Amino acid sequence: NPSLSCPEYQKEALLQFNYAEYEWPSLDSWNSSSDSDCCQWIRVSCESSALPEAKKVITRLELGSLAPSLPPDFVVPSEVLTPLFHLRTLKNLSIYGSHMSGEIPSGGFSNLTQLLTLDMSGNSFSGSIPPDLFPLRKFTHIVLEDNSFVGTLSRNLNELRNLKELSLSFNSLSGEIPMEIGNLIDMEITWLASNGFSGEIPWSIKNLSQLVTLDVRYNNLTGGIPPCFKYMRNLEELFLSNNLLSSKIPAWLFDLVKMKRLDLGRNQLAWKKNTDLIPKTSLSWLSLISCKLSGPIPTWISSQTNLSYLNLSENELNGTFPIWLAETEVSILILADNQLTGSSPPRLFQYHKLYLLSLSSNIFSGALPDNVGEASGLQLLLLSGNNFSRPLPSSISYLNDLRLLDLSSNRISVMTQNIGNLKYLDLQDNRIKGGIPLFLMKMASLQVLILRNNSLRGAIPVDLSSLHNLQIFDLSNNYLCGQIPSSVGTMNGMINIQENPMFDRNAISYFWWLDFLEPQDLEVFWKKLRRRLPSKNLDMYTFLDLSNNRLWGEIPSSVGELKILKSLNLSNNKLSGVIPSTFGDMQSLESLDLSHNNLLGKIPQTIAMLLQLSILDLSNNHLEGRIPHGPQLDRLNDPNDYANNSGLCGVQINIPCQEKSSEEPQPKLIESPQPEFPWLLAIFGFLFGLLFTIFVIFGSGYLDNDVAALYHHLMARY
Secondary structure, eight states, rough: TTTTTTTTHHHHHHHHHHHHHHOOOGGTTTOOOOOOOOSTTTTTEEEOOOOTTTEEEEEEEEETTTTTTOOOOOEGGGGGGGGGGGGGOEEEEEEEOOOEEEEOOOOOGGGOOTTTEEEOOSSSSEEEOOOOTTTTOOOOOEEEOOEEEEEOOOOOGOTTTTTEEEEOOOEEEEEOOGGGGGTTTTEEEEESSSSEEEEOOOOOGGGGGTEEEEOOOOOOEEEEOGGGGGGOOOOHHHOOSSSOEEOOOGGGGGGGGTTTTEOOOEEEEEOOOOOOOOOOOOOOOOEEESSEEEEEEOOOGGOOOOOSEEEOOOEEEEEEEHHHTTTSOOOOOEEOOOOEEEOOOOGGGGOOOOOEEEOOSSSEEEEEEEOGOTTTTHHHHHHSSEOSSSSSGGGGGGTTTTTEEEOOOOOOOOOOOTTTTTTTEEOSSSOOEEEEEEEGGTTTTOOOEOOOEEEEEEEEOSSSTTOOOOOEEEEEEEEEOOOOOOOGGOGGGGGOOOOSOSSSSSSSGGGGGGOOOGGOEEEEEEEEEEEEGGGGGGGGGOEOOOOOEEEEOOGGGGGGGGGTTEEEEEOEEEEEEOOOOGGGGGGTTOOEEOOEEEEEEEEOGGGGOTTTTEEEEEEESSSEEEEOOTTGGGGGOOOOGGGGSSSSGGGGGGGGOHHHHHHHHOOOGOOSSSGHHHHHHHHHHHHHHHHHHHHHHHHHHHSSSHHHHHHHHHHHHH
16 A cells, blocks of 8 residues: 555564464554554554655564563463564564563574664573674664573674663573673673673773673672772762672772762672771762671761662671761661661651661660651661660651561560551560550551560450451460450451552552562561561462460361461460361462361361472371371371371371271171071072962963963073
């Protein structure tokens, strides 16, 4: 159609891509009608063409996040890309986050000689980075992060002389960073984090005078910080953490006047004490995790008045919290795992932009300042592993944005303040006495509530229905008594998968805080081991732990309503009665511990329906009878898991079960022939009567000759 600007062959290529494997719902404007112009299609851009056969040609495809509503495990094979490799006029191709998997078709990129930018991030592409990318000398941006690429980074990288951005983070690349990277003199952004790169940072990187960002975190790089960095005057962001770098941290790093974000943590680097350090930087981000800092918090940090993020955790800092630091007005302050003492100054909480405060694993004592409620923007407060002993100030109830409060491993004896919007509350390993605070049972937003290892007494509150978002509930190691309330089966967070994640990436800015909270990962008993659950994945876990208390009575059958519960621990109580058959409804259950109780009767057959079960402990009860068979239950054959019961048997513990006839002996009737006699007598009587009747009939001449003949015939056969 001469009125259309889009070349027919390019239109056909797009249609083949759309229909090859999955008809993308976001591409519904793409159709094959003759009057449909592909230059007018959504996600397609064209430019004027010098070709006589077309007014315009396709130069840009924005195909990122084509189907965000698809399940994470949905896979689109990489072969669907093949039609796109016929679009020789393409300059910009973006296909990030579209569920694509597999190796990129070989040789495809060699046709796209006009490509300037390529973004294929957030997929599951595998194999080596396509070698036909490197001869495409017009490239300015290559973004392949968050895939599954393997192998080494080709030395042909040096052919990309116009490259400004190279992003290969979150793959499985290995080997050394090639020396040829120094030939990319226009490079501005290099992201190589979270791979398996080894060796030293190449000295040739000194040639990258335009470099603004270098991120090589989470690799296996060795050696020291290259001296050549001191000549890279445009460097603004340098991320070197979580490698094997060694030597002293050079003072000249703080002479780079454009430096804004510096991350050196978790290497084998050591801070060289230098009281004369006068930084020329104006940092907004500084991370010196595990850099062997000692003594008071360095005062030179006070010159960094633009700091919004400061992480000095896992060092040997001591002394009190300096007033000048409280006046720095940082948004994220992490001082965990040091030896700091005293209390936090009130000035710290007067800054409404304070978002995260972590003082965990220090020697702070006393109480939080009374004005803590003034930090209206505070969302994450981590104070575990200190000596705080006084009640929380009443003003903490004003923190409407607070989502996470960790006060575990302190000396707190009372909890009186309601914080209405909390999602995560950890009070384990304290000295809280009395009954469970009733206001906790009304905090509907809670998804994690940990009260283990305190001195709680009394009964579990009867009404738990308000805890409809709770996914992790731990009351273990207390002195609780009474019965388990039947309302335990109303906690919807353990019944249905929650639509709202524990920490919403969109709702909470600075979501990357999770990357820096590894020391504060939630510590629980998971599958009979004390483990830390990763903060990033707490939404994956659902468990209920009431172990090591004084609970009595029967286990309510409503526990079986917890359909997505993964771990249930009721051990070391005084529970009685039978195991409810409804336990078989908990199809997600991976760990079940009912040991050290007074349970009796048989193990319900429904337990065999728990196909995810990998940990089971029913020992030290009064159970009896056959252990049920099941594809998963038969594998749980450790005799200790069934020990000290009243009489269990089964293949799992190599104890044969006696047949029912042996368990309840019946009279041995087979030894007497008398039961057979009446049957034989009846048979003989029947035959005698039949013959007698026939004889009488014959004798009377009743039968005619034909019938008589039939009779003689039958008698001859039998």
